[in-house]
Amino acid sequence: MATQMILAVLNALSMGMAIFLVAAGITLIFGLLKILNMAQGAFFMIGAYLAFSIIGHQQLSLPAFIGVALLAGLAVGLLGLLTDRLILSRLRHVDYHYMLIATFALMMVCHGVVKVIWGVNFFSVLPPKGLDQPLQIGTIFLSRYSVFVIAAGLVTYAILEIAIHRLWVGKLMQSLASKPWMCALLGINVSLGLTLSVMFAFFLAGFAGGLMLPLQSLSPQLGDAYLLYGFFAIIIGGLGNIRGAMLGAILLGLVNSLNTILLPQWPGIAIYVVLAVFLFFRPEGLFPSLAAQPEDSSDQNEAAMSGPVSHRKNWFRVGSLLFVAALSLPFWADGGLLYIAGSAVIYALFALSWNILFGYTGLASFGHAAFFAIGAYFTGVMLRDWPQVPFLLILLGCGVAGALVAGLLGALALRRLAGIFLAVLTIALAEVTRLLISYSDFLGREDGLVGIPRPVLDGLGIDLSRSSSYYWFLLVAVALLIGMLWWILHGRFGRLLLITRQDPDRAAFLGVNVIRVRTMSFMLSGAVAAIAGGLYAPWARIVTLEQVSFLASTQPVLNAMLGGVHSFWGPLIGAGIFAALEYGTRTFVGLSEMMMGALLLLIILAAPNGVIGLWRAYTTAKRAGTTDRKEGSVTPEEKSPRRLADGHSQS
Structure with a gap:
């Protein structure tokens, strides 16, 4: 001994x-x-x-x-x-x-x-x-x-x-x-x-x-x-x-x-x-330091402080066109492209769940893959061992499980932790999830769950065993979930999230329970991420520890940052762009990961508001140029205060 x-x-x-x-x-x-x-x-x-x-x-x-x-x-x-x-x-x-x-x-x-x-x-x-x-x-x-x-x-x-x-x-x-x-x-x-x-x-x-x-x-x-x-x-x-x-x-x-x-x-x-x-x-550690927690910089741009915004008509038109184009994909695309497209739809929902925390609430999670894996493994086990349970009920169970885990974590952590400490805690959550799965013979250890069957919607008489059928189900299900989230985040709850993100002290002074609002945001984000994992399991038909890895947790971060975290539609656009890049670099070992990281770095350094931020800057500059040209056509006499006053009185 x-x-x-x-x-x-x-x-x-x-x-x-x-x-x-x-x-x-x-x-x-x-x-x-x-x-x-x-x-x-x-x-x-x-x-x-x-x-x-x-x-x-x-x-x-x-x-x-x-x-x-x-x-x-x-x-x-x-x-x-x-x-x-x-x-x-x-x-x-x-x-x-x-x-x-x-x-x-x-x-x-x-x-x-x-x-x-x-x-x-x-x-x-x-x-x-x-x-x-x-x-x-x-x-x-x-x-x-x-x-x-x-x-x-x-x-x-x-x-x-x-x-x-x-x-x-x-x-x-x-x-x-x-x-x-x-x-x-x-x-x-x-x-x-x-x-x-x-x-x-x-x-x-x-x-x-x-x-x-x-x-x-x-x-x-x-x-x-x-x-x-x-x-x-x-x-x-x-x-x-x-x-x-x-x-x-x-x-x-x-x-x-x-x-x-x-x-x-x-x-x-x-x-x-x-x-x-x-x-x-004891979040301050054994030796508390004055540098224990950095503060948000006051030099952030206004877009970063304003929270997600949306131009409803334009984005709904674009989204409708893209949805119709996506519906036609099984008629002309091969199996590989169809799989990439279906995965992109799932990861778009996953990115949107992460952006509920970061873009709307101002909380960063670097272990969000834990919630995705909870939904994926839960669905895989249910479809493998209890196929008689309705699939829609299984997806509802995924959401409940993700919300419960996130609610427990939020209730324990958000009263004491924020910023870096919360980020490290979410990383630890993902690692603990990975370890627990690797210990479990029931969950397949390192081999994971393989041969997951695709479901049948008994009540509706729809067989989802074919890839094209399940792909169409994915589109409809994700579209409905996105519509629900849009309604939630553009209502009273979304406004509460934005005010707690921008100025939590003022929100608390106005009577907002900041901890409860952040916990509810955490629960909503965890539920949506778990549902995304539940949709992924029968689509890929295999779930492994890769779904809880560091790289899996970067996926929603990259998609949201690429499209723009200060727009509701940004994560969806980012997921589409990333899917195209992944499809183009799929045969090069290491190149895909290197390009993802380099692209994310470029976004952080050059365009922190993502593709949508660049588009808005372009349209704003274009409108400003048009206004300048119109003002340039006015003669100096017409621009004089007296002439303008006279013209106003005449009108």
Whole structure:
């Protein structure tokens, strides 16, 4: 038992130091720029791939191995310079929700680039010479490499602790983070200081990736787990606090080791329990920081503050034409194009559900795929095991299940959490959902549910087993749901959502129960997302863990941002554009993901109001040009105040 505990502590410290090396870069960037960099795990992965490209399958000496890890860190640091110049520096004065989405998109680009360059195969690297043999202490055998990772983490922490809290460099960094305008008045180059700090944070990610390469197989999913655990560590420790990141990482390592010993049948679940406890009862973390929660920027454009709007007649005309065109698709399209079109219809509804939270309520969910998966798995199980239950009743059950989960989460979280904390909580929800599904034989574990039958509408005598029949059912069902949502969001409830989004304090002063309104929005969003998942299961006839992945949660974000989050119809248009891009890049491994991320980045940087925002800007400029031309045709005498007054009196 003593040996087992010693090994558990060693594994806990090793895992904790690995998490800390990623979390350190995340907390440094947050402390300086108030940006929770969701691409930090991707750059950790890139550092590992760069180190692998140098090492290959040879076994290096320890100094050479450390040198390769440093080279990988320097290369990723240069990528950090490029990232700061092109992306981060342009996002320092915008709504932090857009910062989160932009770094999310950057993560997708990195994943796509890795798949295009290195492929999707798994690789492994041997530990350096001298660390590939176990270390014997009495009757206990320890991993020399794990001891080395612990030592590397402690040395890194000591350097950061001394630099931040003891040296002038750290004092300068803290000044840049808290009072950049005062530093500028004193003649300090604020932009250069922030850029160098970002480069160092990226260097830490690349160095950690190269250093921990022998610990795991190298794949494009390498950075995802470290990214999540890095987020959890800084949430537990306190945002922007390096000491908190260290303690949070060690705590996660210890919890994971105890989970392995006490609950081996539920691996990894205890970490999410601990995270939930901290989020609900101590969201500020072990070491509360003044930088714990960024505020919305006052420099947002007016469209971003006005909420979704709609030009009813024009959009209904366009929508009617598109609906008629979509109805004709089964008569001339092949099976592949029909499947893409049906999926686009479902994902349009999914994107609309996400935009109820973001566009109307001002809440960002980065784990919205959890609700989609709840509906998909619920429908798959019902159609597989209880086909006698009416399909419309199953879809209603999906909506109820999604609303209940969202209502429970909202009731617990929205009283205490907002912004970044809520975003991390929704990510954790998606991961817990994925873990629970992977543990369940009933739900197919990693294989998922396959061979899901398509339903028959007994009461109406309609057989939906053919793809064309189910496709037409999809169109009608989604159109009815969209009409219902349009009616809800353009009524009193929609106005309540907009006022709580724009100024929650004033809304509360006017008697609006802000928490209840946000919880109801969460429930409506979760219900619609679950129904979208319920429609997807018989259409795809297979449901797997991919429906709960990071990429699945980016789908509604991309569709909504692409079309425009400040329009009701924006997510629907974005889903159509994205479906066309996906169909054109479906044969290129990694290219689709890279293009999705790059497109989302372009939207955030150049057109944050999406395609509809660009169209409105164009029509506004066109009307202004027409008005200018009309005014230009008036003579100076006619434009004089006296002549205008005379003309008005004569009329």
